[in-house]
Amino acid sequence: MYTEKVMDHFSNPRNMGEVEGANGVGMVGNAKCGDIMQMFLKINDEGIIEDVGFKTFGCGAAVATSSMATELIKGKSIDEALNLTNSAVVEALEGLPPAKLHCSVLAEEAVKAAIDNYYARKEGRDIECTCADCGHDHEHEHAHEDDESEEA
């Protein structure tokens, strides 16, 4: 079902965990649909992603796409990271089953949500909700800055 690359990233996820001193954190998806991705970015003054980490609740593809997305943006500029597409993630993983493509979309959205959060903090504006809409009625369950999420 999964490529060797997917299984490799699932069994040995890269950059897993929170990043100390992260200045951009985004969370997308929701537990009701079975996928939540949280992305942590540490962006330096030159706008380079110095460090990145992720935490994911989800299937094998969700874990693997998160892991791959972190690899693809580590050391890159914000603009480069914003250009990350879900298909680039899929390609880097050497393919995903059709039913799992939404995981790669979520990974792209998680990166964007974290960057958005970085800008929001910088500009001191309200942090926008970036919860991915899966079509279900659900309470927004993602954590904003300093939120304590208690779900599940």
Add this chain to the structure above:
Amino acid sequence: MKRVYMDNAATTALKKEVLDAMMPYLTDIYGNPSSLHTFGQEAHKAVENARHQVAKAINAADDKEIIFTGCGTESDNMVLLGIAQRYSKKGKHIITSAVEHHAVLYTCERLEKMGYEVTYLPVDEYGMVTAAQVSEAIRPDTILVSIMFGNNEVGTIMPIKRIGEVCREKGVFFHTDAVQAVGHIHIDVQDMNIDLLSLSAHKFHGPKGVGALYVKKGIVVPALLTGGAQERNKRAGTENVAGIVGLGKAIELACSAIDETSAMMTHLRDKLMTGIAGSIPEVKLNGHPTERLPGNVNFSIKYIEGESILLMLDINGIAASSGSACTSGSLDPSHVLLAMGLPHEIAHGSLRLTLGDDTTEEEVDYVLEVLPKVVERLRKMSPLYKG
């Protein structure tokens, strides 16, 4: 690497004795049971012997009440579509439960599109339907009640005998999908007031591709497949002779040792359930604590997702199953867990481990050693887990 098979509700290993019984019918005795010559009559005799073995195992009054089919799904389809067609003059109402196998549920949906009305009885937190619910739902135009014997996901055993009683009192046919129960718990169709029963060989160490349907004498279930006169005109198509012989042998073996194997499996099941509940925090047993199939263990493991658990267990050599959405290709997790009232996020993290009569204590211990580590690893990865 160690390999442990804990997915016996999906399918079981073919027993050596069963294969030995089947072999002659895959080699030397290749006649068509419908043929008049000796080649054919030898095969015919084997099919009739298997029919007797099945009838005996479920205490059918007459061998003729057994029809061989291609699988449990076919038996379910045959009952629902057949009874609906044959008895539509009496009415077009069917009663089933919300936790049935899709072979029943999707066929009911088909019938709804054909103008039939289906009542899907809700279940309690254990996945159980009561006889009282069935009684209240029966109407003058009800033609069939179809309630499964033991649930394939959470293992809950329904009060079949009492439901059968209610149906008999009210004069409504009672079908039970007993695919998960046959060969694992005692079934007596006469004592339990069962009119129609579906079973499948590969769930009790028989071969895949063969099932059977019990139809109580006097009830007419028209053929789903038409053509030849096989199975007394009830199921056209040349018999899967070797498969049928295997089914007969497997059901005989399973039912002759049912007390011992069931006691042994229940012991291992309970060890697994207690072990998981004791070693992993924040888990919830799904299904009934005691009214459950001897081989079924089903837990929801909070903060992590089912498919990830399966993949990680598989990496460690353990074959398991899940009611997770990700294993079914839809966003919704198991209809059974949702019907039992589990929230989506908890239902996503379900793990099913199903034992067979060949499961050993050592294998259970191995699962109890590996699973907590797998859960811990995945929880560390989860943004929902704050422990």
